[in-house]
Amino acid sequence: MTTPPRIVKIELTEFKYSLTDVRPEGTISIPIYCKGETLNGRSRIVRIFSDAGVTGEYVGGSGTEHSAIGMIAGLALGQSAFAREKIYNNAKQALRQHARMGMSQVDMALWDLAGKIFEVPVYQLLGEQRTALPAYASTYVGDREPDGLNSPEAYADFAEQCLELGYRAFKIHPWQDAPVTEHVRLVEAVGERVGDRMDLMLDPFCAILTFGDAVKVGHACDAHGFYWWEDPFRDGGVSAFAHRKLRQLVKTPILQLEHVRGLEAHVDFIVADGTDFVRIDQNYDGGITGVMKIAHAAEGFGLDVEPHGSGPGPRQCMAAMRNSNYYELGLVHPKVSNLAGGPIYLDGYSDELDAIDPDGNVHVPDAPGLGVGLDWDYIEKHRTARVVFD
Ligand SMILES: [Mg+2]
DSSP, X not given: XXXXXXXXXXXXXXXXXXXXXXXXXXXXXXXXXXXXXXXXXXEEEEEEEETTXXXXXXXXXXXXXXXXXHHHHHHHXXXXXXXXXXXXXXXXXXXXTTTTTTHHHHHHHHHHHHHHHHTSXXXXXXXXXXSEEEEEEEEOOOOOOTTSSOXXXXXXXXXXXXXXXTOSEEEEOOOSSOOHHHHHHHHHHHHHHHTTTSEEEEOOTTOOOOHHHHHHHHHHHXXXXXXXXESOSTXXXXXXXXXXXHHHHOOSOEEEOTTSOSHHHHHHHHHTTOOSEEEEOTTTTTHHHHHHHHHHHHHHTTOOEEEOSOXXXXXXXXXXXXXXXXXEEEEEOSSOOXXXXXXXXXXXXXXXXXXXXXXXXXXXXXXXXXXXXXXXXXXXXXXXXXXXXX
16 A cells, blocks of 8 residues: 545534433543433444545544544645544644543544554554453442442442452442442442452542541451552542552552543653552553554553453454553443443443453454444434534
8 A cells, every 4th residue: 555545524423322221420420320311322433534545433432522522623625535644633632721521433434444444453553462352340339229339248249249240350430429438338348249250449549538538448458458549539639649648558559540530641640659559541641653652651660550441442452452451341330230331332242241251351343443333323223413523
């Protein structure tokens, strides 16, 4: 191939879906189990058309992300569809005052397009490390339903169920409205029940209000040998200084950087001693191009990176990394399906609770690009908006 394909059109599609027995949690609108309720959600797809007749597509990103894509569509149209570095670097500058929203989703679709042109999955373009990915069961936040994750014992029961299914690791997203004593009891209950048989993680995602309460929870994690402790308190997960102080007071390894975007800010946080594990997210950190830069930077520091969230994208990236431990499978719950952005993946792809093999692994999709087809019949039937740049 001498002449690379050119980007001729970028299309954004929004569609709706619903999930039963779930509602938005009161304070920050995250999904929570609630029998009889229905959560109406919206998902978004970027499609990039090339003059080679091959199209790249990616499901993901918030409405805020997609609203910024128009600001960079102009710099991508007409470019080589393989010019991911150039588009990443130009988008960084163009979106410098807009939190670099939207560039990640464009990058993901470009990787899908490249894989489809060369007829290989993205992880083989990146460089294959492995195809089986150890998964952790990542729970919904706690609820107060009679048959839900309503008590420390209910979480411990669910952890045991996950262990029996084959999971080797379990991550707790606790209640948003619980006192710190209940958080501590939760860590103790799950730790006592399965701590000697599973790697355990705790992710309050910044629900704990004070540094002092975070230290109490951290000491409970220490007592039960937790594998990592993530976004411990309400600084919002962004203070390198605060997490350096927490690392001096608590032994459990800290996992930060879900809420800090991009390569340079990740490296600054590492250099400031603010974290042990490095969080990466294809939707926040500049797509696969940005995530792989962070993975390799962390590798140079001898640190591991842990992909945030489920989907074909994180699987493709993790399959091309040595320095990563677990795939986040979720959100999972004893009574509810995974939210997962709607029932749009084909080819038997799943991130439901039973998606692991008997050894607790998920597998990287092997078809070209991101590796999973999309159900365009469903998407068009439920479409709520479409914007085209050409
Ligand atoms: Mg998290």
